[in-house]
Amino acid sequence: MRTDPILDEIRAFRDAHAKQFNCDLAAICEDHRKFAAQLKKPGWKFVRPPRRRPVAKKVAA
Numbered sequence: 174m175r176t177d178p179i180l181d182e183i184r185a186f187r188d189a190h191a192k193q194f195n196c197d198l199a200a201i202c203e204d205h206r207k208f209a210a211q212l213k214k215p216g217w218k219f220v221r222p223p224r225r226r227p228v229a230k231k232v233a234a
Contacts, residue, residue: 194200209219 191201194204213219
């Protein structure tokens with residue numbers, strides 16, 4: 174199996190970030206919210222992707 178150096182770097186950053194918060198998901202999410210709030214102050218806009226319509230399933234007759 175091949176390893177991707179970019180994915181390895183992302184995983185290493187993610188692991189280091191999780192260790193800062195003792196792998197506490199609530200604390201990691203709170204840190205993310207604070208970071209997002211800092212970005213909103215200078216005028217960054219966060220947009221949500223459009224909702225996907227559910228795929229209609231055909232019922233066999």
